Amino acid sequence: LFTGKSLDDNDLLKLEEVLLSSDIGPQISSTLITKLRLKGLNTIENAIEFLKKELHDIICDKEYILKDGVLNIVLVLGVNGVGKTTSIGKLANFHLKKGKTVLLAAADTFRAAATEQLTRWAKVMDIPIVKQGEGADPASIVYDAVDSAKSKGVDLLIIDTAGRLQNKKHLMDELKKMYKIIETKGGCDTHNLLVIDATTGQNAFHQAHVFNEVVGVNMIMMTKYDALSKGGIVFNISKKLNIPFTFIGKGEKIEDIEVFNREKFIERIFN
Amino acid sequence: GITKAISDSFKVLTGNARITETNIGNAINDIRTALIEADVNMVVVKDFINEITAKAIGEQVVRAVNPKDQFIKIVNDGIVDILGSKSEALKLKPKGTLTVILLAGLQGAGKTTTAGKLARYIKNSDNRKVLLSACDVYRPAAIEQLQRVGELAGVDVFVGDKKDAIKISKESYKHAKSGNYDVLIIDTAGRLHVDKDMMMEVKKISKDLRPDDILFVCDSMMGQHAVEIAKEFNDTLEVTGVILTKFDSDTRGGAAFSIKKVINKPIKFIGVSEKIDGLEVFYPERIASRILG
Numbered sequence: 001l002f003t004g005k006s007l008d009d010n011d012l013l014k015l016e017e018v019l020l021s022s023d024i025g026p027q028i029s030s031t032l033i034t035k036l037r038l039k040g041l042n043t044i045e046n047a048i049e050f051l052k053k054e055l056h057d058i059i060c061d062k063e064y065i066l067k068d069g070v071l072n073i074v075l076v077l078g079v080n081g082v083g084k085t086t087s088i089g090k091l092a093n094f095h096l097k098k099g100k101t102v103l104l105a106a107a108d109t110f111r112a113a114a115t116e117q118l119t120r121w122a123k124v125m126d127i128p129i130v131k132q133g134e135g136a137d138p139a140s141i142v143y144d145a146v147d148s149a150k151s152k153g154v155d156l157l158i159i160d161t162a163g164r165l166q167n168k169k170h171l172m173d174e175l176k177k178m179y180k181i182i183e184t185k186g187g188c189d190t191h192n193l194l195v196i197d198a199t200t201g202q203n204a205f206h207q208a209h210v211f212n213e214v215v216g217v218n219m220i221m222m223t224k225y226d227a228l229s230k231g232g233i234v235f236n237i238s239k240k241l242n243i244p245f246t247f248i249g250k251g252e253k254i255e256d257i258e259v260f261n262r263e264k265f266i267e268r269i270f271n
Numbered sequence: 272g273i274t275k276a277i278s279d280s281f282k283v284l285t286g287n288a289r290i291t292e293t294n295i296g297n298a299i300n301d302i303r304t305a306l307i308e309a310d311v312n313m314v315v316v317k318d319f320i321n322e323i324t325a326k327a328i329g330e331q332v333v334r335a336v337n338p339k340d341q342f343i344k345i346v347n348d349g350i351v352d353i354l355g356s357k358s359e360a361l362k363l364k365p366k367g368t369l370t371v372i373l374l375a376g377l378q379g380a381g382k383t384t385t386a387g388k389l390a391r392y393i394k395n396s397d398n399r400k401v402l403l404s405a406c407d408v409y410r411p412a413a414i415e416q417l418q419r420v421g422e423l424a425g426v427d428v429f430v431g432d433k434k435d436a437i438k439i440s441k442e443s444y445k446h447a448k449s450g451n452y453d454v455l456i457i458d459t460a461g462r463l464h465v466d467k468d469m470m471m472e473v474k475k476i477s478k479d480l481r482p483d484d485i486l487f488v489c490d491s492m493m494g495q496h497a498v499e500i501a502k503e504f505n506d507t508l509e510v511t512g513v514i515l516t517k518f519d520s521d522t523r524g525g526a527a528f529s530i531k532k533v534i535n536k537p538i539k540f541i542g543v544s545e546k547i548d549g550l551e552v553f554y555p556e557r558i559a560s561r562i563l564g
């Protein structure tokens with residue numbers, strides 16, 4: 001599509017389409033193209049390099065590293081079906097391979113067979129899991145899990161929650177209650193991990209925004225990156241909310257997780 | 272939303288008697304931005320804008336209506352037309368003859384939950400004996416999930432004993448026939464449109480069972496790639512309809528518009544909650560007003 005020739009209006013249009021088709025959104029896309037136009041570059045290569053640098057400066061990424069000598073808690077949240085439960089399996093395994101001890105908590109007591117699903121992952125890794133029956137109060141599982149994690153002296157407790165749409169107030173209240181329990185117990189380093197689906201459009205920003213308002217989001221994992229969507233929703237979230245992306249989910253197997261890499265991510269936008 | 276965009280663009284044009292290229296220039300740009308913000312696919316937006324521009328300029332403004340309202344109506348009608356003029360029902364055979372419905376789609380789209388909702392809907396609205404078939408042999412506890420969903424829907428669930436989706440689908444078909452079921456609903460594993468093996472698997476199930484309805488189950492909050500994904504499923508399976516899930520979210524739902532425009536298959540139902548009764552027949556006006564915002 002792009003070969004070594006000079007930039008004209010048509011090229012700018014094509015570049016804008018590359019940005020828009022990546023789910024970057026009209027706001028950021030038009031801002032970048034306007035900047036590009038004013039830059040007065042004369043080749044497509046230079047234009048792409050310019051855009052890559054601009055995008056590079058927008059993205060927030062960060063490594064998630066466990067703190068020593070304290071219980072680390074990751075509360076996993078997000079809307080329905082994005083890959084929370086599967087990602088917990090991957091995340092647990094990721095830390096197990098680093099020699100850490102992990103405990104899981106099945107606090108999705110609503111969805112059919114949610115506890116069974118997470119229990120399978122726990123069994124695969126032979127790690128303990130705190131759970132109760134369907135319909136139990138998720139807050140009580142969080143309560144028990146934190147106590148259990150502390151008494152067991154595990155490095156990391158990962159808590160699975162039910163998928164919930166951010167526009168459902170009673171579900172966001174339920175999540176807030178679960179978070180308050182962790183906060184109240186104290187003595188731990190807690191990260192709220194928002195899971196978003198790479199194929200999601202502009203609503204992903206609203207998801208991040210509301211979850212962040214309700215319980216605060218410390219880090220984000222983007223799943224289904226292997227569906228070949230470009231995941232451009234990363235930019236709006238980074239720019240307006242300053243929440244770092246920490247992991248990418250790229251498949252359904254336990255090893256299909258990688259640390260979020262800014263360069264690789266931007267490269268793929270322009271492939 | 273788009274309605275506001277049009278209103279703002281036309282604010283300066285009070286008293287204008289007809290829509291011209293000049294006075295809709297700004298409105299067009301704003302509509303384009305609003306549609307993309309609503310997740311309508313870029314290529315679909317281009318075509319749509321061309322269509323409504325041509326229509327708008329060609330129109331004499333109706334005496335009772337001002338250009339702004341006229342233009343909003345043109346955009347709204349344009350969206351409704353593409354979405355489909357009325358809801359299209361399931362292709363149910365006469366009772367006593369087995370109807371087969373196959374569900375397919377991306378991971379996490381809502382297939383298993385929708386299978387249960389559909390089963391309950393058919394059972395209650397048409398007093399039919401429905402059997403669910405658990406053909407997801409990959410996802411941990413997928414079978415348990417469908418069994419629980421079947422309980423909530425009040426229908427039987429067929430569970431095979433081998434880890435072979437194609438074999439299980441055929442066994443469930445035999446079981447449906449011998450058990451005198453009216454409808455067999457096949458729940459399949461989530462799969463990527465770019466996973467050749469998995470797309471071949473669902474294609475084989477479809478070839479073997481020759482379903483009466485092949486429904487593409489899709490998350491309504493999908494972004495620009497919705498078209499590419501829907502196209503691939505449609506090319507592989509020749510779907511007979513689409514079910515859009517999670518419409519109870521506050522997503523604008525532009526994917527619905529994009530998918531319909533590109534593969535032109537009817538949107539039969541929308542998912543409106545996680546509960547077993549959270550399934551509604553599709554009405555284009557509702558979706559159009561959401562996209563318009």
Ligand SMILES: Nc1nc2c(ncn2[C@@H]2O[C@H](COP(=O)(O)OP(=O)(O)OP(=O)(O)O)[C@@H](O)[C@H]2O)c(=O)[nH]1
Pocket residue numbers: 078079080081082083084085086087108111114161162163164223224225226227248249250251252256378379410461463
């Ligand atoms: N291709 C692909 N599929 C994924 C990925 N992550 C999760 N999945 C699949 O997405 C589907 C949903 O995953 P879950 O882990 O159940 O999602 P969830 O967010 O826990 O869902 P709910 O609890 O129902 O809200 C499953 O079929 C997973 O195998 C990924 O990175 N790539």
Ligand SMILES: Nc1nc2c(ncn2[C@@H]2O[C@H](COP(=O)(O)OP(=O)(O)OP(=O)(O)O)[C@@H](O)[C@H]2O)c(=O)[nH]1
Pocket residue numbers: 080081111163165376377378379380381382383384385407410413459460461462516517518519520541542543544545549
């Ligand atoms: N709010 C809402 N949630 C829904 C709707 N449909 C499905 N869900 C939820 O979406 C999540 C995923 O649903 P599943 O039925 O497991 O999706 P699936 O397509 O079978 O997933 P895989 O088999 O892993 O591909 C679950 O949490 C469901 O409760 C809907 O219409 N509204």
Ligand SMILES: [Mg+2]
Pocket residue numbers: 084085086108114160161162163
């Ligand atoms: Mg889950």
Ligand SMILES: [Mg+2]
Pocket residue numbers: 382383384407413459460461
């Ligand atoms: Mg399923």
